[in-house]
Amino acid sequence: MNIEFFQQFDCQLFAGNAASEDKRRTIREVDMPEFCVQHFTVHIGSLPLGNHFHMVAETFRFVKGTGTIYLMPIVNGVPDQSRRQKIVVSPGFLLVIPASTAHRFDMIKKAEFYCYSPTDFKSKWAGTVTYEITPW
Numbered sequence: 001m002n003i004e005f006f007q008q009f010d011c012q013l014f015a016g017n018a019a020s021e022d023k024r025r026t027i028r029e030v031d032m033p034e035f036c037v038q039h040f041t042v043h044i045g046s047l048p049l050g051n052h053f054h055m056v057a058e059t060f061r062f063v064k065g066t067g068t069i070y071l072m073p074i075v076n077g078v079p080d081q082s083r084r085q086k087i088v089v090s091p092g093f094l095l096v097i098p099a100s101t102a103h104r105f106d107m108i109k110k111a112e113f114y115c116y117s118p119t120d121f122k123s124k125w126a127g128t129v130t131y132e133i134t135p136w
Contacts, residue, residue, distance in 0.1 A: 019121075025049060029121060036121040037114060042067075045109040048133075053102040055127030058117050060095045065111025069095060070133045072102040079131075086136065089113075102131035 019029035019038070024047045028039045040049070042065065053074055071085040079102070089095060097103050107113075117124045 023047070031121045033120055035119065036117050036124065038117075038121075040111075040113050040115065042107045042109060042111040045107055045111070049105040049107065050103045051132050052128050052130050053100055054117070054124055054129075055099055056117055056119050056124055057099050058097045058115050060089075060097065060113055060115050062089045062093045062095070062111070062113045063091055064113075065108045066090045067105055067107030067111055068135070070104040070106075070135055071097060072131070072133055073098070074100045074102055074129075074131065084136070102133055104133035104135070106135065 018026045019031075020027040024042070024044055026041045026043065030037045042049070045067075067089055069085075069087045069089055071087065073080040073083045087095065
């Protein structure tokens with residue numbers, strides 16, 4: 001998936017109102033029956049995003065700013081500490097987060113990134129489980 005794939009949505013469909021917004025970030029969304037794409041803009045870099053996992057994989061493309069992503073695979077409901085990862089991201093970085101992998105995003109203010117999921121948002125969110133990750 002290249003950057004042009006994500007940018008086509010930014011130009012055509014993200015011009016509307018935010019799907020979700022709080023003091024941490026704004027999310028604009030394209031939601032289709034077979035996939036969803038979200039565009040995130042970070043407002044406050046000191047507050048984490050995520051701290052959950054989904055039953056479907058997600059693909060992230062980072063376009064502005066930097067940050068650290070913490071990943072923790074969950075196997076049969078138990079965190080697999082031996083496979084945890086800490087990844088530093090910057091513009092152009094592509095990250096695939098497998099299903100059942102808890103994730104936390106610590107991004108700088110004004111960072112922007114896209115998330116692609118191979119299902120509609122309602123189905124993706126229905127299979128979301130909160131999981132608090134403490135950075136290491």
